[in-house]
Amino acid sequence: MTELPHPARASDGLVIDSLTKRFGSVTAVDGVSLTARRGEITAILGPNGAGKSTTIACATGLLAPDSGTIRALGADPLRATADERARIGVMLQDGGLSTSAKPRQLLAYAARMVQQPRDADALARQLGIDQFASTIVRRLSGGQKQRLSLALALIAQPDLLFLDEPTAGMDAAIRRRTRDIIRAEADRGAAVILTTHAIDDVEALADHVVVIAGGRMLASGSTADVVSQLQDSAPTRTALTLGGGTDEDRAAFTEQMRRAAVEKGLTLEAAPASDALEDILVQLTNDTEEARA
Numbered sequence: 001m002t003e004l005p006h007p008a009r010a011s012d013g014l015v016i017d018s019l020t021k022r023f024g025s026v027t028a029v030d031g032v033s034l035t036a037r038r039g040e041i042t043a044i045l046g047p048n049g050a051g052k053s054t055t056i057a058c059a060t061g062l063l064a065p066d067s068g069t070i071r072a073l074g075a076d077p078l079r080a081t082a083d084e085r086a087r088i089g090v091m092l093q094d095g096g097l098s099t100s101a102k103p104r105q106l107l108a109y110a111a112r113m114v115q116q117p118r119d120a121d122a123l124a125r126q127l128g129i130d131q132f133a134s135t136i137v138r139r140l141s142g143g144q145k146q147r148l149s150l151a152l153a154l155i156a157q158p159d160l161l162f163l164d165e166p167t168a169g170m171d172a173a174i175r176r177r178t179r180d181i182i183r184a185e186a187d188r189g190a191a192v193i194l195t196t197h198a199i200d201d202v203e204a205l206a207d208h209v210v211v212i213a214g215g216r217m218l219a220s221g222s223t224a225d226v227v228s229q230l231q232d233s234a235p236t237r238t239a240l241t242l243g244g245g246t247d248e249d250r251a252a253f254t255e256q257m258r259r260a261a262v263e264k265g266l267t268l269e270a271a272p273a274s275d276a277l278e279d280i281l282v283q284l285t286n287d288t289e290e291a292r293a
Contacts, residue, residue: 012071013038013160013191014059019068021054028054030215031068036208038159041182041192043206045281051215052195056162059193060090073160086114089158091149093165099138103129103148106137107155114156123151126181128174143169150178154185161185161192167201179204199278211280223277230280 014036021029029051036042044052057063059070061077070077075084098106107124111117124130127147132140140148146169153161166182167175182205186192194205202209202223209226211219219229 011037011039013073014042014193015069015071016055016059017069019055019058019070020066021051021058021063022066027215029058029065032212032215032217033068034210034217034220036160036191036193038191039186039189040207041186041194041205042208042210043194043196043202044210044212045196045202045277046212047281050212052212053164054215055212056164056193056195060088060162061085086156087159089153089156089161091153091161091163091166093168097137097145097148097152100136102134102136103140103151104133106148107133107151110152110155116157117155118157120151120155123154126177127151128177141169143171143174146170147174147178150181154181157188159190161190162195163192164195165197166194167196167198197281199281202277209277227277227280 012035014034016032016034019029019032020027032051032055034042034044044055046052054063058065059072059077061072061080064078072080073084073087075081077088080088103124107120107129111120121130124133127150129144129147129151132144137145137148146166150163150166153163163182167178170178179201182192182194186207194201196202206223209219209221209223210217211226211230219226221229
């Protein structure tokens with residue numbers, strides 16, 4: 001692999017440079033580059049089969065890239081030491097949980113494996129795991145397994161945290177609590193990488209958004225930045241974002257637009273950026289399905 005074009009900064013939790021991964025004749029990831037900084041939540045979005053999971057598998061050392069460079073907390077994930085790996089938390093959607101064990105046993109075991117673990121009992125209470133801590137894993141619901149997988153990823157207080165669909169299957173109250181926990185991880189200085197189809201999670205949590213489709217990165221930045229970069233893909237709704245000038249200038253311009261619309265019998269409505277982003281992702285999904293047909 002080639003070296004990074006610039007040295008990684010201390011604030012960089014994950015740096016991916018020109019990552020390519022092939023499976024036979026299929027290029028699953030095609031030249032993806034991204035940076036996830038510590039203290040921030042980076043959301044990776046895209047349709048199924050976009051290359052998100054393959055990118056994360058390479059970033060966590062589960063797969064070897066065909067080309068490109070990855071640095072997770074400054075280390076090559078394929079050659080990371082045990083101590084370096086202990087600083088990384090991973091929550092996969094399938095969980096990889098022992099189906100015959102109980103949540104209490106798994107959390108206690110995970111806590112014993114690290115030097116400075118979180119309080120497993122307190123974490124279980126935060127996520128409501130204490131309510132089913134003595135139930136064997138194979139009898140848990142999908143949302144309960146998600147909570148347990150998240151707790152196991154958090155137990156070591158990692159500096160880099162990968163979360164795959166962390167709120168899937170959760171009820172509203174637990175979802176809100178989970179979002180608070182994820183935000184707290186970034187606030188304490190962890191780099192959090194979130195892969196999700198839940199636009200409300202992105203809106204509530206993401207500091208930085210990356211959109212991948214067809215194995216390539218299409219856009220990167222804030223939600224509004226991404227919408228602006230991909231606006232042509234949105235089929236119906238658009239997000240109106242005014243930048244520059246003063247608050248008074250922007251307010252006056254918006255009022256002028258409203259009055260002009262009223263004079264012509266039109267209704268002026270600026271959809272939230274998250275709505276436009278959802279439209280874009282729907283269109284990308286439709287395009288992907290049509291390409292496969």
